[in-house]
Amino acid sequence: MAHAPQIRIPATYLRGGTSKGVFFRLQDLPGAAQVPGAARDALLMRVIGSPDPYGKQIDGMGAATSSTSKTVIVSKSSKPGHDVDYLFGQVAIDAAFVDWSGNCGNLSAAVGPFAISSGLVDPERVPDNGVAVVRIWQANIGKTIIAHVPMTKGAVQETGDFELDGVTFPAAEVQLEFMDPAAEEEGAGGAMFPTGNLVxxxxxxxxxxxxxxxxxxxxxxxxxxxxxxxxxxxxxxxxxxxxxxxxxxxxxxxxxxxxxxxxxxxxxxxxxxxxxxxxxxxxxxxxxxxxxxxxxxxxxxxxxxxxxxxxxxxxxxxxxxxxxxxxxxxxxxxxxxxxxxxxxxxxxxxxxxxxxxxxxxxxxxxxxxxxxxxxxxSRSARVLMEGWVRVPAAASED
Known part of the structure; x- marks a missing residue:
């Protein structure tokens, strides 16, 4: 009996704030997964190890919590005034679906560092030393996030003395500005208070x-x-x-x-x-x-x-x-x-x-x-591992 081989896909495992997720450049995904749909969802679920009736995600990169069952896709932005597009997928643990309905604010802190390190930001916009300002289009909710990423000797600075409760070790501070954060696509015509009332x-x-x-x-x-x-x-x-x-x-x-x-x-x-x-x-x-x-x-x-x-x-x-x-x-x-x-x-x-x-x-x-x-x-972010994730070939073709 013939068995499908595993394929490998370039990926980076990052902590952002108090969450962890698997980050991909859009261009590195298999062709069928470069567009929204069942093939993309199937691939990301297999990467994370879902759906898992045991609720452990043993056969994947997830760690069986909402904070660690996360995926991110980043690409160069075609939207004026932005450097990259950022798409977040919250992978269900014991059910077969990926929720694309919102953003992850914690992983937002890792998008700028990942984008710079992955060559997705124009080098002219990235100083050798100082702070790189990365303009992020959050594609799930149609909003702009401005990330202030510290740079040292041409590389993203990840170590530092910024402490964040919920994260054991200190790291470099990444300040985030969530511009015009009231949702536009959600609820009653996009109102900040969809019922019209504060209470x-x-x-x-x-x-x-x-x-x-x-x-x-x-x-x-x-x-x-x-x-x-x-x-x-x-x-x-x-x-x-x-x-x-x-x-x-x-x-x-x-x-x-x-x-x-x-x-x-x-x-x-x-x-x-x-x-x-x-x-x-x-x-x-x-x-x-x-x-x-x-x-x-x-x-x-x-x-x-x-x-x-x-x-x-x-x-x-x-x-x-x-x-x-x-x-x-x-x-x-x-x-x-x-x-x-x-x-x-x-x-x-x-x-x-x-x-x-x-x-x-x-x-x-x-x-x-x-x-x-x-x-x-302010949050912090750090690369935990980079290289390739491996999944059975069928997962990238569904």
Missing amino acids: DDLEVPGVGTLKATMINAGIPTIFVNAEAIGYTGTELQDAINSDPAALAKLETIRAHGALRMGLIKSLDEITTRQHTPKVAFVAKPAGYVASSGKHVNASDVDLLVRAMSMGKLHHAMMGTAAVAIGTAAAIPGTLVNLAAGGGERNAVRFGHPSGTLRVGAQASESNGAWTVTKAIM
């Missing part, structure tokens, strides 16, 4: 009527008060992820919020939309011990936030959700803003399961409508 009464069968801020910024996110669903906002992963009833409750909130935001037309569609929207719960500052053993004092933060990703409580905070947090905090009257003490503010430091994170946003109001010009945060 809504969200009816969730079996849970009750919850106050909710539903926002499209960075990534569609549903914010509720921790207290309203029986939490304090100091929870770590095990408190939620080991409780099937808690996971079911939060997924039900997510489904009804998605329906109210106009992201889905019926509740059953939520099963094929795992990446977006996110659901998060907020609380006023309180002290707790982070997952690393670090003590976070109430005075260290403006508010507490816990967020769900792919059906589980995230170990830190998704970068795109951080953009949503910063944006909502900058707009007086949202649940996020109120948890942070209310009033006008252009930056917040929030507590998450791994520690704290600061994010800024520039918001303004005109004729009753809010706009945000950009959100800013």
Whole structure:
């Protein structure tokens, strides 16, 4: 019996922020996978090791969490004023699909370094020493991200003393600017607040009527008060992820919020939309011990936030959700803003399961409508491995 050989595809395995993913140049993918469709999805799933009924992704590059079941495709941009196009694919772990509905803010930090090292940025735009400004078109959501990438002696600088809670070792800082982060393709005509309200009464069968801020910024996110669903906002992963009833409750909130935001037309569609929207719960500052053993004092933060990703409580905070947090905090009257003490503010430091994170946003109001010009945060990125991934030839032909 003849067996299909394995093929090898140039790839780089990178950490960006608190996530890891397999990065490809578009031109290096097999021909059938250079365009959207079933062949591309099948290839990326096989690379990551999905679908895996065991939930471990042993036979692939994934590591069985939402933070590590990720793929990125980068190419030179044909869009004026941009250097590269960046496409993010969130690979489901135990189901056969790739969710293309949103961005990964953490891996956004690795796109600029990867693009420079891969020869996708015009060398004239990259200084030998200093900071390279990489203009990224985020193709999933049609938004611009500006990455400030440190350079030393003609190479991307990856080592440094920038510390990021949720990442064990320090590295070089990569500042990201998410330009005009309110989504345009999502929800009711692309409004930042698709219901038209800063706070809504969200009816969730079996849970009750919850106050909710539903926002499209960075990534569609549903914010509720921790207290309203029986939490304090100091929870770590095990408190939620080991409780099937808690996971079911939060997924039900997510489904009804998605329906109210106009992201889905019926509740059953939520099963094929795992990446977006996110659901998060907020609380006023309180002290707790982070997952690393670090003590976070109430005075260290403006508010507490816990967020769900792919059906589980995230170990830190998704970068795109951080953009949503910063944006909502900058707009007086949202649940996020109120948890942070209310009033006008252009930056917040929030507590998450791994520690704290600061994010800024520039918001303004005109004729009753809010706009945000950009959100800013710092992450880090590092190449973990580069070379080729290998997959059975059939996976690249499906």
